[in-house]
Amino acid sequence: MERTFESLSWFSEEYFDLNGSYYETLRAPPSALEFSRFIHISRPVVIEGFELPALHQWSDDYLIRKMGNRTFSVAVTPNGRADAVTKGPDGLLYFVEPYARDMSMEAFLSTIHNSKRGGEGNIHYLQSQNGNLFTNKYFEGSLEDLSEFEPLRADVLAGVPWCTEALRRPPDAVNVWIGDSMSVTSIHNDPYENIYTVVRGAKHFTLLPPTDSCYLKERSYPHATYTRPDPSSQELVLTPSLLAPTVRWSSIQDPGAPGALDKRAHPINITLTAGQTLYLPPGWWHHVRQSEELTIAINWWYDIESRGMSWVMLRFLRPPEVPLGNGSEDERSEA
Amino acid sequence: MERTFESLSWFSEEYFDLNGSYYETLRAPPSALEFSRFIHISRPVVIEGFELPALHQWSDDYLIRKMGNRTFSVAVTPNGRADAVTKGPDGLLYFVEPYARDMSMEAFLSTIHNSKRGGEGNIHYLQSQNGNLFTNKYFEGSLEDLSEFEPLRADVLAGVPWCTEALRRPPDAVNVWIGDSMSVTSIHNDPYENIYTVVRGAKHFTLLPPTDSCYLKERSYPHATYTRPDPSSQELVLTPSLLAPTVRWSSIQDPGAPGALDKRAHPINITLTAGQTLYLPPGWWHHVRQSEELTIAINWWYDIESRGMSWVMLRFLRPPEVPLGNGSEDERSEA
Numbered sequence: 001m002e003r004t005f006e007s008l009s010w011f012s013e014e015y016f017d018l019n020g021s022y023y024e025t026l027r028a029p030p031s032a033l034e035f036s037r038f039i040h041i042s043r044p045v046v047i048e049g050f051e052l053p054a055l056h057q058w059s060d061d062y063l064i065r066k067m068g069n070r071t072f073s074v075a076v077t078p079n080g081r082a083d084a085v086t087k088g089p090d091g092l093l094y095f096v097e098p099y100a101r102d103m104s105m106e107a108f109l110s111t112i113h114n115s116k117r118g119g120e121g122n123i124h125y126l127q128s129q130n131g132n133l134f135t136n137k138y139f140e141g142s143l144e145d146l147s148e149f150e151p152l153r154a155d156v157l158a159g160v161p162w163c164t165e166a167l168r169r170p171p172d173a174v175n176v177w178i179g180d181s182m183s184v185t186s187i188h189n190d191p192y193e194n195i196y197t198v199v200r201g202a203k204h205f206t207l208l209p210p211t212d213s214c215y216l217k218e219r220s221y222p223h224a225t226y227t228r229p230d231p232s233s234q235e236l237v238l239t240p241s242l243l244a245p246t247v248r249w250s251s252i253q254d255p256g257a258p259g260a261l262d263k264r265a266h267p268i269n270i271t272l273t274a275g276q277t278l279y280l281p282p283g284w285w286h287h288v289r290q291s292e293e294l295t296i297a298i299n300w301w302y303d304i305e306s307r308g309m310s311w312v313m314l315r316f317l318r319p320p321e322v323p324l325g326n327g328s329e330d331e332r333s334e335a
Numbered sequence: 336m337e338r339t340f341e342s343l344s345w346f347s348e349e350y351f352d353l354n355g356s357y358y359e360t361l362r363a364p365p366s367a368l369e370f371s372r373f374i375h376i377s378r379p380v381v382i383e384g385f386e387l388p389a390l391h392q393w394s395d396d397y398l399i400r401k402m403g404n405r406t407f408s409v410a411v412t413p414n415g416r417a418d419a420v421t422k423g424p425d426g427l428l429y430f431v432e433p434y435a436r437d438m439s440m441e442a443f444l445s446t447i448h449n450s451k452r453g454g455e456g457n458i459h460y461l462q463s464q465n466g467n468l469f470t471n472k473y474f475e476g477s478l479e480d481l482s483e484f485e486p487l488r489a490d491v492l493a494g495v496p497w498c499t500e501a502l503r504r505p506p507d508a509v510n511v512w513i514g515d516s517m518s519v520t521s522i523h524n525d526p527y528e529n530i531y532t533v534v535r536g537a538k539h540f541t542l543l544p545p546t547d548s549c550y551l552k553e554r555s556y557p558h559a560t561y562t563r564p565d566p567s568s569q570e571l572v573l574t575p576s577l578l579a580p581t582v583r584w585s586s587i588q589d590p591g592a593p594g595a596l597d598k599r600a601h602p603i604n605i606t607l608t609a610g611q612t613l614y615l616p617p618g619w620w621h622h623v624r625q626s627e628e629l630t631i632a633i634n635w636w637y638d639i640e641s642r643g644m645s646w647v648m649l650r651f652l653r654p655p656e657v658p659l660g661n662g663s664e665d666e667r668s669e670a
Contacts, residue, residue, distance in 0.1 A: 007342065007651075014647045033501070036371035041643035166368070211644070308376040309546070312349045313648065316342075 008214035008319060009264060015211040016266045019043060023268060029277075032165035039166060039193065042281040042310070044207055046270065050277040054155040054199050058296060060109050063152070067105035072148035073128045074103045077226055078236050080123035084186035085221055085249055088238045094224035095247035098125075099236050112180055112294060122234055125183035131173035133298070134158050139170035149176055160195045160300050167193065171300040178296050187216065187250050187287035191314065193302040194280040198272045201295030203288055206255045207268045210283035213317040215265040220246040255287050283314040343549035343654060344599060350546040351601045354378060358603060364612075367500035374501060374528065377616040377645070379542055381605065385612040389490040389534050393631060395444050398487070402440035407483035408463045409438045412561055413571050415458035419521035420556055420584055423573045429559035430582035433460075434571050447515055447629060457569055460518035466508035468633070469493050474505035484511055495530045495635050502528065506635040513631050522551065522585050522622035526649065528637040529615040533607045536630030538623055541590045542603045545618035548652040550600040555581040590622050618649040 025046040030038065038045050075082040075098035082098035103111070103124075111124050128148070131138075133156055138145035147153060159170050172192065180201070189210070196203075208216070223244035226236040255261045256269075272278050280286060282304045304310060360381040365373065373380050410417040410433035417433035438446070438459075446459050463483070466473075468491055473480035482488060494505050507527065515536070524545070531538075543551070558579035561571040590596045607613050615621060617639045639645060 004339070004342075007339075011647060011651055014650065015644060018647060019642060033368045033371055036368055036375070037501075037503070037640075040371070040375040040640060040645075043643060166372075168372070211647075305372075305375060307354060308378060309350060309648065310375075312346060312353060312546075313644065315349065316346055 005214055005319065008211075008317060011317070012209075012211040012214060012264065012266070015209060019209075021266060021268045023270065030162055032162045035162045035279075036166040038279060039281070039305075042283075043209075044268065044270065044281065044284065045279040046272065047277040047279060048275065050160070050197060052156055052197065052199070052298070054152070054296075054298065055197075055275055057155055058152075058199055060294075064106045064109065066151040067149070068151070069104060070148070070151070071102040071104050072108075072126065072132065073100045074108055075099070075125045075127050076101050076122050076236065077125075078122055080125070080183045081186060082125055082127060082183070083188075084184075085251060085253065086224075086238065088224060088240065093221055093251075094238065094240060095221040095249050096238055097223070097225045099226040099228055108178070109294070112178075112182075115180075115182055122236060123182045125177075125179040127177055127179065127183070127185070129173070129175045129177075132175050134171065134174040136170070136172050152176065156298055163193065163195055163300065163302060167302050167305070169303060171302050173301045175299050175301075176296065177299065178294065179290050180294055181290050181292045183290060184254075185286070185288040187252055187255055187285050189213075189283050189285045190301070191282050191304055191311075193282055193304060195277060195300040195302075196272070196280055197277040197298050198274050199296040199298060200274050201293045202271055202273045202291035203278075203295060203297060204290070205270045205272065205278065205280075206287040207270060207280070208255070208265055208285040210285075210314055210317050212265045212285065213283075214319050215262040216250040216285060217252055218248050218318065219251045220248050223247050250285070282310065283317070340549055340654065343546075343652060346652065347544075347546040347549060347599065347601070350544060354544075356601060356603045358605065365497055367497045370497045370614075371501040373614060374616070374640075377618075378544075379603065379605065379616065379619065380614040381607065382612040382614060383610065385495070385532060387491055387532065387534070387633070389487070389631075389633065390532075390610055392490055393487075393534055395629075399441045399444065401486040402484070403486070404439060405483070405486070406437040406439050407443075407461065407467070408435045409443055410434070410460045410462050411436050411457045411571065412460075413457055415460070415518045416521060417460055417462060417518070418523075419519075420586060420588065421559075421573065423559060423575065428556055428586075429573065429575060430556040430584050431559045431561060431573055434561040434563055443513070444629070447513075447517075450515075450517055457571060458517045459514075461511065461513040462518070462520070464508070464510045464512075467510050469506065469509040471505070471507050487511065491633055498528065498530055498635065498637060502637050502640070504638060506637050508636045510634050510636075511631065512634065513629065514625050515629055516625050516627045518625060519589075520621070520623040522587055522590055522620050524548075524618050524620045525636070526617050526639055526646075528617055528639060530612060530635040530637075531607070531615055532612040532633050533609050534631040534633060535609050536628045537606055537608045537626035538613075538630060538632060539625070540605045540607065540613065540615075541622040542605060542615070543590070543600060543620040545620075545649055545652050547600045547620065548618075549654050550597040551585040551620060552587055553583050553653065554586045555583050558582050585620070617645065618652070 023044045028049040029047055077098045085093050086096045088094050132148050135145050223241040224238050227239045252260050358379045363384040364382055412433045420428050421431045423429050467483050470480050558576040559573050562574045587595050
């Protein structure tokens, strides 16, 4: 497919001229019909008043008591950047997945609280995002839906009523996320309708519309994983996955850093506090930071409408694949 | 803006791979929420069971009795092609608007019925499309909404309930169309949500998605109007409008003619009979023929959602402007 940076840049500018950086804030959740209109507009919306028992119940004590001895998978990195581009010991850039460690809620929360007081050094983030609360198997009525967080399910709605009705389908995955300011989610987009509720703390989103895809400088990076070769040590080692395919990822580390983003890009900054919900439409780029205090969020991913133009559009807006991202000095210095 | 034919052609093919030529047929009108989903998908839908008093009442006798001596504007052409590209006496191609003539319903219907029995020769088509039943002024409560068809309003809904509710706005214009197989509507698209109900007869639509815009061979044509210089004669003369701007229009005269359409285009043929309603989304190209018998239709145009990507998308999919369409032999021979 031939398409020029100039044509994508034109698209970005026309889209911005029409929409600006405006986003709507609703004082109460929308009806299914109202939400259906927002799906069509496909811009972020902040929604207040979407009530979940979790909002009122999820103190540390409650979470520890409910979860008991159960363990769940926690992402561990030396730098708080799970699923991100990082320089390896060989000086090359890799897309690095975190080390995964099973922990109880008590051990996990105390590790997070201690990390700022000089804990073990590694950064812990619950971000398993595999439908850790509810998977699509749950909605199909399968017994194979084994949630690591089964005791917390009663505090969370399995689906967002107005979204499920608007899309006429249950979510594909429901996840709980727990971390603090030590963890950052690198900028990326997902081909999903995303409903995101902050339960405790705050999330700081930097969003860019799909029309800004041309400014995200996606590159193909070799894959690596943090491993812990010495069980007696906490040290994590960046280990290239020799057989894994490369991963296409934005080479922009922090879109908020001076000069990191092309001046023609159109970021929108939204801080979401406890009790607020974000509608994040498919294809919207997001970089996410968290507040100093413990931050808990829940998200519901719904499949995108496959009919019509949305899917083709999102593909079209991403410039052609670029070879391995280890070629130029400026890419190295960004990492 | 730089964008290549190849990139638009890629878009057309990907869109077709995903959507095919499929269109949905509903046995009953949708709810507002169901229709909102169709707006997002933005593909044609045939809807049955949308009831209007006009469907049962609009016999010739009824129309003549209700309208009495009132006159309305009728489009008159020598060839049945109002608002179409036509060769002028100088051999050049023009975008030609019809001669407009005021007629009573009785005179108009008898002219149409006689035309096939060797009437005056010119083709008559009620296609004023200026909100001849209801304009947006009506919905604003203005007294300036002077409908030529006021006596027929009671038989037509001012708005389509499920569409008005889905879009949360009244129509921009509601029109009645009356003609027969002598009149053809040349292929074009409109930046409107369009609901189209056939009251009598049948309409034959050839539709192409907005992603096929690159195959429509739009050109810029000088403007002309049919005039009637000699009041004692019915003869119409194609008269160039020297001061009018050129009109961008498809150079494809009949997309159904062998070889007229690029082989890569993806036409969908839909015949709509009395009692059926078509949802024609914004930007969809349509060429429309009518049945032998008298065909009456009503359409409701609604403004497109201006927020989001739809508007920018439709602009993007149309290739850059091409100079006057009188340059090449193949364009002349098509006319």
